[in-house]
Amino acid sequence: MASPVIKNLQIELAQYLLRLKVGAGFVLVLGLILIARLVYLQVIKHEHYQALAESNRIALVPAIPNRGLIYDRNGRILADNFSAYTLEITVSRAGDLDALLSNISALIEITPRHLRRFRRLLEESHEFETVPLKSKLTDDEVAILAANRYRLPGVEVKARLFRNYPAGEGLSHVVGYIGRINDADLKLLKEEGRATNYKGSTHIGKVGVEHFYENQLHGRTGFDQMETDAAGRAVRVLSHVSPVAGNDLTLHLDLELQRVAEHAFGDYRGGLVAIDPNTGGVLAMVSKPGFDPNLFVDGIDPATWKELNESPDTPMVNRPLRGIYPPGSTIKPFMALAALELGLRKPHDAIADPGFYSLPNSRHRYRDWKAGGHGIVDLHKSIVESCDTYYYRLAVDMGIERMHGFLSRFGFGMKSGLDMQGESSGLLPSREWKLKRWNKPWYAGETVIAGIGQGYHLATPLQLAAATATLANGGTFYRPHLVKSIRDGATRAESSMPPEVVFRNAFKPENMQYVRHAMMDVMRPGGTASGAGTGAVYAIAGKTGTAQVVGIKQGAKYDERRIHERHRDHALFVAFAPAEAPRIALAVLVENGGHGGSTAAPIARAVFDYFLLGKKPAGIASLEENESAGD
């Protein structure tokens, strides 16, 4: 009875023990699978995961270098940095942006200008970037924002270095400005392999010295190698590479001189470039009107931008660098020198000036500016009285090719090589040029008017100043230069930029002397700029010029009073002083200023008086007063 049950039990027990073994085998197999997986991860792929763990925990945090400062020749600051708090918003974390903005406006003052600028920057930036809403927060504003931080998602108050241009409008075109790095800047940085040095940088030089010397000013970005946790918080610093501050720049420019020049322009538009003829250093570079470069540092709001861009006064145009004008009669000293050097005229060769010139076999009259003419005119008188007829004829005798060749030796028709981006090369016409550009032959009449700096010939005030400096120093063309010296950001060692000779002309001293004396007489009674020369205790050598804005019909008369203000002639003046041992050479252009002698030359006189005598005109505040009165 019992035996089958027992036997059955025993079979079952044996079966059970077998299944225990199967179970044990199952466990061992699973255990081996796990161990195999762990060997794969920890031995075979160990290096791979080791590297991943390292990159997980180590973050490079850029340390932004201080941007180099810019000084004038006397150590006055032209661009400096200051630290201020800004209110910035990360849009991706802000949620409802409009609600956030209205919450912020309820706490601190947000002007429509702030909002417009914010909207524009928003369009240009990426979603996860922080965009500044308001900069230069007051201490009270920082406190209010900190207290309300919990209900302002995505809002950060950051301490940032700002660029400040104490000289404001006056130096906007020289110093330029920095602005936020945009996509185009970033692309360029990447192409030039400089992008890593801009990790963490938000601004870059956009125009002027700030742009041209970007590599000097920016400095080298440092890095903190930080250990970070999963939330990205820094736990400790593993290694630290200090940033190296950018190099400081000292310009040849004299801030006071610049201000005197600007003041002398009054309400006129125009440009002025003053150069040290012995080095090529730019002492003053005025473009009127200017703009406040500080507007651009945190991004400009669209309305102001539009206003600046569409103003008929074109404040954004750098006139000395990019404004091209017919040189007019300021070309005559160069033509006179050419006549002597090329042996086309002897000093005392004279002509009888009937008040016009006609080409052989032509009845067309090229008129002198003085109806009835200047009588008997020699080379000296042609400069002093600016006789057109003399130069019409001289030009025809010289021919356009020789004229082109000689004027090239003063840098006309080519970029001067100033250390600034965007220079215009002007235009010095030739047969070859005309054929290439217009596919037309050169006409004799075009040579006639070229003799008095009209027609195709176009020059920038910078070119005129550089040419005048070359005339002043006896024929050496120095590359015009803004930066005088560079101080290394790390070592503080000052290295000066040596004057750079582009080419030397071997002119005969007696010819140079002849032209110089004639130019000196321009400033004396009987000369076209005698008014501006009155009472000068040093000798000035100058030449007036007038550039036509609209052509005057044959037989018509130019009447300043009946012509629209913007159609009036541009007034020009080139000069250097002291005439026998020049320390400063300049070119002045006054747009729609009429006669060079009456509007442009007095500006030059004011500049000379300050530079050579330290005489400051009444009504110009000293810098210190200005600083305390401003902001």
Next chain:
Amino acid sequence: MNQPVIKRIATRLVRHVDGWLLALLIALLTVSTAVVFSASGQSAARMFGHLTNIALAAVVLISVANIPPHILAKAGPPLYALGVVLLLGVALFGEIRNGARRWLPLGIVSIQPSELMKIALPLMLAWFFQQREASLKLREYGLAALIILIPLLLVLRQPDLGTALLIGASGFYVLFFAGLSWRIIAGLGVVGALSLPLAWSLMHDYQRQRVMTLLDPSADPLGAGYHIIQSTIAIGSGGSFGKGWLSGTQNQLDFVPERTTDFIFAVYSEEFGLLGNVVLMLLYIAVVARGLKIAEHAPSMFARLMAGVISLNFFTYVFVNMGMVSGILPVVGVPLPFMSYGGTALVTLMIGFGILMSLATHRKLLKT
């Protein structure tokens, strides 16, 4: 005067403790305490909490070990019935946490009935087979399958695929040790494989996501893949000998998620390396070996089934957790036995091992 009383109580308590198992559990829990301390960012409070849990679990272990097997067997049906009722309660009134209805609010405490089922189902099945020991036919296995399917489907509905599979596995282990024929096992395997596409179509999106994440964690590195990526980096960067206790960068810098609980193995692996892993694996296998040894000598059907199921279940948890953390199984919420921080799981485990010890020690007592 008190001395003999205390001594008598102590000997009575210790009499039902299995020395081998106790030694292995102490070894595992010592390692666990060190790792929890490291994983919690060296939090003394967390370590104290862990030690409190261990103390509580030890009381449970010794208490359960002192319950004779025949009483344990009798507890099967009522516990199972209670479990099913609670699961039904969850389905009807349960709280939704993390998108699944798993918790039952009972006044001040909330309980997770599926946790109870992990013990109640094997007890119920072992009791059932003990009752029908003399006449095991296909009908009995069919009834057993029904006993398994009721809680399984209820848990699956919550939805909690991971726990449902573990409950299903424990039920299957009972059937397996109860002598389910190989032919049927093979048949179940084929049906299971064929029904995979159907299961896929019935899965919730987050479940499919987990499977997809397993196949390619890098497809969603900041979302679902993040856990697996970071834990495999932790394990892999640990290398052969580990970065040393308290020195795992993935752990200390917070890259490993859930690092005191479900992902504690990543922390251990990073700091102790492959060598530590092999030691840990040997400890686990030793526990299983001891459990199977107890099963081998178990005197009754109930004891044999329970001892076998508890041992295999234990290793199943180990395998599922390690497999998940090392990236060969999908992410399911299973803690690593005796390592992860967490009172409930530890108590559940200790109930199982208490039963095992009871089976081991009461057998000797019966013999003498």
